[in-house]
Amino acid sequence: MAWVEPDRVAQILGGGWRMARGLPPADAVWVVRRAALEDGGAVCGGEPKPVVYLAAKAEGQWFALGKVAPAERCVSVTFYREFPSARRAVEALVDYGKRIFDFFTPQFDVSVVEAVGLCGRPDFADYCERRRAERPLRRATAGPAAPPPQEGPASGSAPRRVGLDAALRCLFGMLGLEAGGCGRAAEVDFEAVRCWAAGLLGGGRLEEWERCVLGGRAGARA
Secondary structure (H helix, E strand, O other), rough: OOOOOOOHHHHHOOOEEEEOOOOOOOOOEEEOOOHHHOOOHHHHEEEEEEEEEEEEEEOEEEEEEEOEEOOEEEEEEEEEEEEHHHHHHHHHHHHHHHHHOOOOOHHEHHHHHOOOOOOOOOHHHHHHHHHHHHHHHHHHHHOOOOOOOOOHHHHOOOOOOEEEEHHHHHHHHHHOOOOOOOOOOOOOOHHHHHHHHHHHHHHHHHHHHHHHHHHHHOOOOO
């Protein structure tokens, strides 16, 4: 169901959210997989109706959710709210995504869910476990592993946890995007955000991203 009335969304969200005309921030991390979104060009080709999005900000990063892929031809309305942590922001979007947009668990981006620490939720436990089980197979079929980065703590070996803020700043810098202001960095599993970065950058630039994160050069740009 692509069309959701803004007034109905406002009633479900309650206080604390503000509504504005337009799309979510361009640098927002999407909580749902792009494959789960309806095509904006096709949806908005007929009678103009508002397409609703949610945008939650935490620790200097925006997270977004909606039913339709962003498209300039759509009449877009976005509800905004700030949260004290990335975990709280993503969890709110997950809950409202299921309630307002009828998303179901496999439609959410498991990399984002895992990165903010939501794999302990009953609805994501099996989903995350399957994701972890798939990693060794993907690595085995991808060819020889790249050598570990030579910079950073623990004699070049990747730490188990890194700052989410630093990881996202490095990623956005390499993509030529601005990450915005930053708050206190949340600690997340390195392998979770590495897998996420690999899907966006490809193998050729993944090592550069690792050096940026582990070396603390979060402001680096391509």
